[in-house]
Amino acid sequence: MSAVLELRNAGKTFTMHLQGGLRLPVVAGVDFSVEAGQCVVLAGPSGAGKSSILKMIFGNYRCDSGQILVRQHGTTTDVARAQPRQILGLRQTVMGYVSQFLRAVPRVAALDVVAEPLVAAPESRALARVQAAELLHRLAIPERLWQVPPVTFSGGEQQRVNIARGFLAERPLLLLDEPTASLDAANRSTVVELIADKKRRGAAIVAIVHDDEVRRAIADIVVDVTSFAPAA
């Protein structure tokens, strides 16, 4: 079967115009693919370009060369060349992304932050809230905080709200940037369970994790990002 996600010779260079046009190559020749139900973990030291690769897949960073193919229902979209509308469409139905930090909006309650990806979909708001509540409960966010905007939450609480938000909708492709970085052992194992659930339901996952135990628990394939270091 064909992979849900396939990167072919993808590369990225930043050009810093404010530093006299300094060119900073980030990655080159990125090649890997992810099948449904599979978890690929990107490994490598800080600064190797792991987060940049996730951002390129999500369309947050531009991809300068190569292809980033996302396949869904028999159609293939090359994120490297897609129109903004196509990328937004993929984000609404195909790709989910859990960033390292929650970008909290003032005045929006935690429950609604989590429910938002479903509210935008056809499902009803009430149902989205029920499912959001279940996930928040599972991630040990106390109920008294659900109606509070997460701006004031601790780092770990914000991260769990972010995880709940990213995991709520059923997306065939999930991108996780250090989802367990600031969590305690109990919450870490909850996230490992959530990831295992997603795999069983056929999601393709690309993750960055620094915790060896978590990596052993979720990874089917480990991709060494240092092999994509651009020639200097």
Add this chain to the structure above:
Amino acid sequence: MTATPQERPLLAAQGLSKRYGRQLGCRDVSFELHAGEVLAIVGESGSGKTTLLQLLSCQLEPDAGRVCYCGRDGVMRDLAEVGEAQRRFLFRTDWGYVHQDPALGLRMSVSAGGNVGERLMAVGARHYGHIRRTAAEWLDRVEIDRARIDDAPRTYSGGMRQRLQIARNLVTQPRLIFMDEPTGGLDASVQARLLDLLRGLVCELGLAALIVTHDLAVARLLSHRIMVMKGGEVIEHGLTDQVLDDPREAYTQLLVSSILPA
């Protein structure tokens, strides 16, 4: 927002240009806006943002280029050819225009209820009770106390006036709304409340919007796409988070790096 690329856009601009004597307003601007899409037009003062908004909303005639709009009947028409009466009708029904200065978009000595009701009457509403009820509902939606329905907006605070202007525009359920610096001149907490309100309404009503702003945080919060203007030209155009997190042009990099951290 739906994502079928083949569907027809709501609004299409082709090669729009405008000069004020020797002064360039904007040059050769082309883009498409689809139903439910929010496009932010950013750039510093004098970059041509407001000129472009006025061209798009037919308040200014272009020297070259055209604006086409897809009516509720599904027919795409060149707005220069539809005639003044039809353009006015569009403005009263299908479009909204939120000015930076609420005094330009409101009648300052008419009651709040009257300001909202007037737009409804322009599309044929005649039943007083119904008009008043709808106006009151809209005051709720924009978080203005119903008890203030008979007060004129000149007795309102700046933030309330701006929310009333939004209610007046949205009451006829337009499909496209133009906004010129909608949060300009408001203090930070009032601005946050207004942004939150706009974000909710745009999403809930599936509105398409063109927002002119010099505030990149406003653009990030509200828009799907960004157009960056400089010296009357569009220099960068793309997905909002992509343009802000991975700006390509020197000027966009300068804009993004000039944001003060909160």
